[in-house]
Amino acid sequence: MTSEFIAHVAEDEIVSSDLLDMSVTVLKTLSDPARLQMLWALSTEDLSLSDLAQLVGVSSTVASQLLSRLRTAGVLQTRKSGRHVIYSMHDERSREFIRQTLDFARHRLELQDKA
Structure with a gap:
């Protein structure tokens, strides 16, 4: 991976902690x-x-x-x-x-x- 790719991911595609928390809650509910x-x-x-x-x-x-x-x-x-x-x-x-x-x-x- 290039540092340019990593910077792009860091800026545009990192999932917020609130969204991650809700996703985990949903998946645990379905488990x-x-x-x-x-x-x-x-x-x-x-x-x-x-x-x-x-x-x-x-x-x-x-x-x-x-x-x-x-x-x-x-x-x-x-x-x-x-x-x-x-x-x-x-x-x-x-x-x-x-x-x-x-x-x-x-x-x-x-x-x-x-x-």
Whole structure:
């Protein structure tokens, strides 16, 4: 690498620490298979706690803990429907990110299978 290249990177392409911190938070949030499965389901439709617990195969208590982490991270929102709390993705960009993440993983698996 030349010093000119390094200077260019230093000026134009260094990621801010705030953006890095948020990226790490997002990736850590996705790092649990059960949370990612819930997000995948929620990327297509809004679901109740009991629906999500059944889908992932965990108790309602465990599902609630998983969903709490996603709400804290700002990925999910809730609304009441009678006695039930309905979970949904915060916005379309979040839905698309989950779809793209899993599509990328599918692509990597296909490459791995070809090797």
